[in-house]
Amino acid sequence: MPKSVFSEEYNRFRQLLIEARKAAKLTQAELSAKLKLPQSYVSKYERGERRLDVIKFLQVAQVLEIDPLAFIEELLKYQKEI
Numbered sequence: 001m002p003k004s005v006f007s008e009e010y011n012r013f014r015q016l017l018i019e020a021r022k023a024a025k026l027t028q029a030e031l032s033a034k035l036k037l038p039q040s041y042v043s044k045y046e047r048g049e050r051r052l053d054v055i056k057f058l059q060v061a062q063v064l065e066i067d068p069l070a071f072i073e074e075l076l077k078y079q080k081e082i
Contacts, residue, residue, distance in 0.1 A: 034063045
């Protein structure tokens with residue numbers, strides 16, 4: 001498995017996070033304020049310049065009010081397709 005942040009799977013992960021943020025009607029700045037992080041943090045993980053670890057992902061999921069397990073299941077479906 002490739003370790004690049006730009007793998008197809010990671011790109012899908014980022015895209016799902018962007019879609020979830022937009023569905024929550026939050027800007028990057030609003031999300032970062034709720035996370036108590038700089039706006040550049042959100043921008044960088046959305047662009048693939050920074051990876052999210054599982055703890056940070058769970059914090060983002062909580063703020064976006066998404067089910068992390070359903071999110072991962074969606075990601076697994078995509079992985080099976082490729």
